Amino acid sequence: MQLNELVRSWLPEGGTVVDRTGSEHAWPPLMKVAESAPASDDALTAVALTAVGDLPADAVPGEVVLLLLPWPPHELPLGPLIQALVSAGLQATEAHPLADTNWGVAVICRRVDDAVQEIHSYLDRSRKPGPLTGRTLLRLVDEHIVEGLVRRTQELALEAVTAERDALRKQLAAINTTPPAASATEGEVLLSSDDLG
Amino acid sequence: MFYGYVGRVKIVDQLGANETIEHWDRRHRQLGALRSGGDAGYDEFSNEIFYAVRLGRLLDIIGDRTEYSAPLRILDAGCGKGWFAHSMARFGHAIDGIDVSEHAIDLCRANATGHSSFHLSPLADWQPPYLYDVVYSIDVLFHIMDDALWEASVLNLAAQVRLGGLLLVVDHESDVDRTWSFYQRTRALHRYQSLLEPVGLQVDRFVPYGFRGAPTGFLVLQRVF
Ligand SMILES: C[S@@+](CC[C@H](N)C(=O)[O-])C[C@H]1O[C@@H](n2cnc3c(N)ncnc32)[C@H](O)[C@@H]1O
Numbered sequence: 001m002q003l004n005e006l007v008r009s010w011l012p013e014g015g016t017v018v019d020r021t022g023s024e025h026a027w028p029p030l031m032k033v034a035e036s037a038p039a040s041d042d043a044l045t046a047v048a049l050t051a052v053g054d055l056p057a058d059a060v061p062g063e064v065v066l067l068l069l070p071w072p073p074h075e076l077p078l079g080p081l082i083q084a085l086v087s088a089g090l091q092a093t094e095a096h097p098l099a100d101t102n103w104g105v106a107v108i109c110r111r112v113d114d115a116v117q118e119i120h121s122y123l124d125r126s127r128k129p130g131p132l133t134g135r136t137l138l139r140l141v142d143e144h145i146v147e148g149l150v151r152r153t154q155e156l157a158l159e160a161v162t163a164e165r166d167a168l169r170k171q172l173a174a175i176n177t178t179p180p181a182a183s184a185t186e187g188e189v190l191l192s193s194d195d196l197g
Numbered sequence: 198m199f200y201g202y203v204g205r206v207k208i209v210d211q212l213g214a215n216e217t218i219e220h221w222d223r224r225h226r227q228l229g230a231l232r233s234g235g236d237a238g239y240d241e242f243s244n245e246i247f248y249a250v251r252l253g254r255l256l257d258i259i260g261d262r263t264e265y266s267a268p269l270r271i272l273d274a275g276c277g278k279g280w281f282a283h284s285m286a287r288f289g290h291a292i293d294g295i296d297v298s299e300h301a302i303d304l305c306r307a308n309a310t311g312h313s314s315f316h317l318s319p320l321a322d323w324q325p326p327y328l329y330d331v332v333y334s335i336d337v338l339f340h341i342m343d344d345a346l347w348e349a350s351v352l353n354l355a356a357q358v359r360l361g362g363l364l365l366v367v368d369h370e371s372d373v374d375r376t377w378s379f380y381q382r383t384r385a386l387h388r389y390q391s392l393l394e395p396v397g398l399q400v401d402r403f404v405p406y407g408f409r410g411a412p413t414g415f416l417v418l419q420r421v422f
Contacts, residue, residue, distance in 0.1 A: 001264050009262055073267065097266045122361050123260060123269075123330060127401070127419070135422035139360050139397065143328065150326045 002100045003068075004028045007044065010064070010108065010125075015042035020056070021068060023048055025101070037063065048103065052080040055088045059111035065090060068103040076105060085109065093120045210379045211342040214319075220380060221340075222298040225278060234277030234301070234336070248280055250408045251335065255281065258365060258404060258417055259331055263289035268312055269330040274320050274354050275337030279305035286311035295323050320350035328359035335367050336413070339383045342376075347384065348392060355398050355418075363401075364393070364418045370403055371412065389416055397422040 004027065007017060013030040018037050025046075027033050037043055037060075047056050048068040059065050069076065073095075085092060090109035098106050110120055118129035119136060130136060212220055225233045231244035239247060263269070268291040273282040276294030278301050285292040291312035294305050297319050305315040316323070320334065320341075332354050341347040351366065358364050369375075369383040376382045390400050398418040405414035 095267075096264055099266075119361070121419070123363060124419075130421045135397065136360070139420075139422045143360055147328070154326070 001096045001098060001106075003098055003103070003106060006096060006098075006106055006108075007031065007046075007066070010044055010066075012042055015044070016040065018043055018045040021046050021048035052077060052084040055084045055090070057088050059088065059090065061089075061111050061113040063111045065109045065111065067107040067109060068098075068101070069105040069107065070103060072104040073097045089114060089116075091116070091120060094122050211376070211382075212380050214343060214346055217340065217342070217380065218297045221277075221296075222300050225298045225301045225304075230278060231280065234280065247408055251406055252281065252284055254404050254406060254415060255333065255335075255365070258363065258415060265289040265311075270327065272323070272329045272332040272354070272357060274323070274332060274334035274350075275340075276305060276315065277301050279308060279315065281333075281335060282313060282315070283308060283310060286313040293325065293329075295320070321346060321353050323353065323357070325357075328362070329357050330359060330362045331365070332358050332363070333365035333415075338366055339368055340380055342380065342382050347382075351389065351392055352396065355393050355396055355420075358398065358420045360420050360422070362420050364398055364420070365415045366418075367413055367415055369412045370405060370414055386416055389418070393418055 003025070008028050008031075011017070011031060014032065016032045016034050016038050017027045019025075019027065019033050019035065034043075037045060044064050044066050045056070045059065046066045046068065047054070048070075049055065050070060055067070056065060067090075069081070071077065085107075089111055091112045092107050092109050095105060095107045098104060112118065117132055119132040119140070120129045121127040132140075224237075227233070228237060229241050231241050231248060232239070235244040235247055259269075259271075268289055271285050271290050271292045273279075273285065273292055273294040276282045276296050277298070279294055282292045282294040282305065287310060289311065292314075294302075294313065294315040295318040296302050296305075296315075297317065299317055302315050302317045305313075309315065320337065334354060338347060338351065341350055354366070355364055366389060368386065368389070370386065371383060372385045372387060374382070374384050374388065386400075386403065394400070397420050399421045401417040401419050403414055403416050405411075407414075
């Protein structure tokens with residue numbers, strides 16, 4: 001996703017980007033750009049991080065924060081990042097890879113109050129947040145644990161498939177680079193049932 | 198085919214589960230690209246509009262955000278020849294399509310684009326090792342005549358939706374069940390509600406198709422626990 005596309009999907013025209021990125025980024029032309037938060041709902045505080053420790057600790061409950069992270073999505077320092085989000089009282093509501101900036105990832109978060117009693121909808125922002133209690137909390141934990149198990153085993157399965165594919169490619173390359181006169185014999189050896197398991 | 202009399206009143210013949218598969222596979226082989234999964238009472242041109250209108254409604258519900266490199270995961274349950282599923286893939290989402298018609302699934306695979314995969318499976322049996330952001334089923338559930346199978350299908354689709362995700366089922370906006378023909382049985386919306394609220398899906402709204410006075414539309418449910 002492009003950064004300004006994300007901003008435009010969050011803010012109406014005339015909304016305010018509170019720019020705390022320290023960058024020269026050109027925000028969408030129809031947005032106002034300010035240095036401090038206006039007293040309005042139509043604002044987004046953009047913060048660029050160079051390390052997870054830079055996370056804003058002064059966001060007020062309800063404030064929407066756009067975090068711009070320097071890492072590509074598959075290299076996010078996951079542990080420190082999540083720890084920092086929780087310490088700063090920020091509930092991530094969506095996260096996107098960025099296609100057009102030096103920042104690799106954008107995370108949209110909302111500062112929640114310390115009781116954290118609500119969960120913000122991630123598909124439909126027009127919906128009110130639901131209560132983060134009882135069964136909803138249970139569901140969140142259960143999804144987290146069980147999905148974690150599946151993901152871990154899938155990663156291993158993927159590694160095994162990739163290793164098998166690489167081995168086959170090597171065999172194929174060996175066959176293709178063998179001089180014609182010798183290829184029949186060596187090809188047979190390479191393709192014997194022993195080699196293919 | 199189920200067939201019987203109550204006194205001298207003939208009960209409408211109804212398709213059983215296997216006959217449903219044969220019926221749809223035959224229909225998909227015989228009818229054109231859109232009529233076979235759309236409204237066979239309209240020609241292909243009207244069906245083009247019918248499909249386009251519903252796609253617009255679907256987008257109003259799912260939203261217009263997309264992320265090809267980290268896509269939403271969507272299930273098209275009863276995808277037919279894949280018109281909606283292919284659109285979702287073109288929009289950048291990762292779509293799984295399932296259907297009981299082998300012919301339809303073969304066609305879907307032949308025309309597949311983007312992040313999409315298609316599988317021969319009844320609604321009640323599809324259980325992949327991941328959850329979906331959105332599960333939708335367009336004009337399918339009212340073709341399941343058997344109540345127990347309908348219930349199992351609805352519950353299984355619901356189980357695939359992640360927290361905060363959406364389940365969209367299509368039926369008539371009505372508070373009574375009604376059998377219309379051997380392959381059409383609509384259920385009252387409160388039946389979906391009473392089945393799904395205990396398992397964590399909350400009714401959000403009903404979005405009518407709004408096409409030529411059709412009483413059909415999307416019942417939108419969100420997983421809240
Ligand atoms: C009216 S068509 C709709 C197809 C598609 N959703 C569309 O709108 O183009 C109904 C589809 O439901 C499929 N179907 C019926 N019962 C099913 C079941 N129990 N499980 C999966 N698919 C089923 C049929 O094979 C058929 O493709």
